Amino acid sequence: MKQPLLDMRGIVKSFSGVRALNGVSIQLDPGEALSICGENGSGKSTLMKVLSGVWPFGSYEGEIYFEGNLVKASSIRDTEALGIVIIHQELALVKEMTVLENIFLGNELGSFARLNDEEMHRRTSKLLARVKLDVLPDTPIRDLGVGQQQLVEIAKALNKNVKLLILDEPTSSLTTTEIEILLNIVSELKQQGIACIYISHKLEEVLALSNWVTVIRDGDHIDTKSAENLTQNDIISMMVGRELDELFPREEHDIGNVVLKVNHATASQPGATRAQVEDVSFELRQGEILGIAGLIGSGRTELMQCLYGSYDGNYEAEIELQGQPLTVRSQRTALESGIAMVPEDRKRHGIVPIMSVGRNITLSVLNQYSSWFGAINEDKESQDIDHYIAQLKVKTASSELSIKNLSGGNQQKAIIAKCLLTHPKILILDEPTRGIDVGAKYEIYKLMFALVKQGMSIIMVSSELSEVIGISDRVLVMHEGRLKGQFDHQGLTQEMIMNCAIKEDTANV
């Protein structure tokens, strides 16, 4: 009988009595790709931590065989020596160092006293050619885009003689073109006999790339199926354990008068040659969901930062809120005048990880509970916290639990609760469903419709085109800092948006 490259048998892993993994088994042959799907918190990353040696041998039940041998790893180092390399969602590159230095970090060639630069240079060029990355080995990482950095990570893995490459949500912050490049590289690596485990919420990629799809739900191994006969809906229903009648629960709502007018918004970094936002004007109506699409770097996020007062550079815009001119100089003025924002980068700008869920929710509105010298009325505060946790269905054992222990979707709901407590007229959501599981996404969409029905206006920036079309009433497309197109959602297709976002010539304004 032929031996599989990887054979994980009946993996069980518990944390203080709670089973995070409940008997998961997977097998993989060289040159094959296996995707692991599951909602956030279902146990995918725990499984990868077991496989990569973060959880050492003996801390879990079950066995892992790699190339027929029992793996007894005590750290990532051991599994890397075997040829198992994991690339995390958050890239582990040293931004200040060059491509070459990063690729050879910890494995430098040459003696302690003198590095063998020529050999490292030669090999780096070879590796970069293999991942089709057209940069010089001496380029600092900070000058590369996220997609390019991803490729450097893969080059680094190849340099370690990788046999099994694990990619954890590799495309969550990539643009469509970058995703395509990455997927091509992975297919080529497969042909070279490298096996791949792929973790992603993007089911299109999952189906395009993999031979097998394993679904995990609440730590249970639901099924492993050949990708050939699967559809996205099959996977989703396995993941959530129920049929989702539709991905986007569009509900009819009334759209009123113009609440926000933005004229000639311009933003640039000091000393930069090109502005990040250039002369953008648009309107937002009451009860409207305005989608903003565009590639990463098209100025979408920067435009939102101008509205919220968080842009880190020089910016100017004529803003009219309900007919009154408004100058937004800081996040505080934005919140006070009724503009709230859920930021793109949840970890960096959204949550205070060590604080409790409740305290994160009330951080923006502490003054509402404070006496003249700042004493917090905890009774009143708890009432609001309880109310919003229930209303937004934030799944947490207690409002006093640290927010870092929650899944991404529930963290996002808590951040939205924080914004709602400020009673905004306009809610800006920047990539509201990035890295969030299907069930939580659905709930967030539902919530968005409930809010616009109450008369709130929403601006949603998103890279997921299906989401932009499925949720928005109107869609703006940005390209290189400028507003390039404007569409009604009816009859809008992903191709129309992509064409507008990528090509230089079209003009539908």
Added chain:
Amino acid sequence: MFKTIKTSQLQLFAMLAAMLLIIVFFSFATDGAFVSPRNISNLIRQTAIVGVLAIGMVFVIISAEIDLSVGSMMGLLGGIAAILDVWFHFPILLTVLVTVVTGLILGLFNGWWVAYQKVPSFIVTLAGMLAFRGILVGLTDGATVAPTSSSLAIVGQSYIPSGWGISIVALLCLGLVARVYTRRQARQKHGVENQTAKFEYAKATIAVSVLMGLLFILESYRGIPTPIMIMGGLILVATYVAKRTSFGRRVYAIGGNIEATRMSGVNVERTKMLVFGFNGMMVAVAALILTSRLGAGSPAAGNMAELDAIAACVIGGTSLAGGVGAVFGAIMGALIMASLDNGMSMLDVPTFWQLIVKGMILLLAVWLDVKTKRAQ
């Protein structure tokens, strides 16, 4: 799911255990002299200065900054208090007021550079450490300013009349039990899980008996030393500010994630500057106690005190990465350091050994902290 609660409690128990161990060890080693009323009174009087400094410092460290200038600042403020008292014969209240306001201004000055001018606090306060000492030596011409008046001596050398002391401690104990009760009620009302009643009331009982025991010991000597009463009052105020005011909440949030806090509309800069201002006021109080105890303003006063304050905070479980820490922990840290000092001095341990032991304890405390956190 109670990870965070558990860690902080583990830390508390570890600290209490360490304290107990130190007491037991030195009691045996000194044939009971360590726990004599006279020595305990001295010991906690010694704690007062570092303790008050630690109260200010803990806020600075929770906000993920550092203040290296407090030693020099304490020297300078103590010198100013002595000058006002000895050279200009200011009434005591005016001396106190001017010193505290000066402390506030110096603190805000540090804070302004850190918060608004974005100079790293390590550098700003290193500059302050040098400059404040320089100003002190310049003002006093390098000479000791002495002798201070008998009214200034009240701050650092007097004792609280026993009637007052007993009533205050009794009130405090009542307040403590009442607080445990009301908090349990509030939590129950909002459906938040309480710890078992037994556990919480046992904790309160232990706290009350420790307070009572301490009161008994102190009263059997000369009563509660005034500086301890001052420190006690400041502990209550600072704990309240940290735990129950929006300012305190924002300080923790800034230390936890300054970017997210700014995105939440908090005026991060002003809050940071106020933290340094508050710290300056605490330094002023410590300076008054110090000058009063010494009976003089000395140009070398407060040398290296910043390191004791930082060590007290860190031993007390404050994280230099910010966002984590408590006033009570910092005070325990100060008490542990002072007990080691006092005990080793009683045993005639040479000074160099005292320094080595204190250094090792600091390292050990943080190592244990790192270990337990990683185990989670």
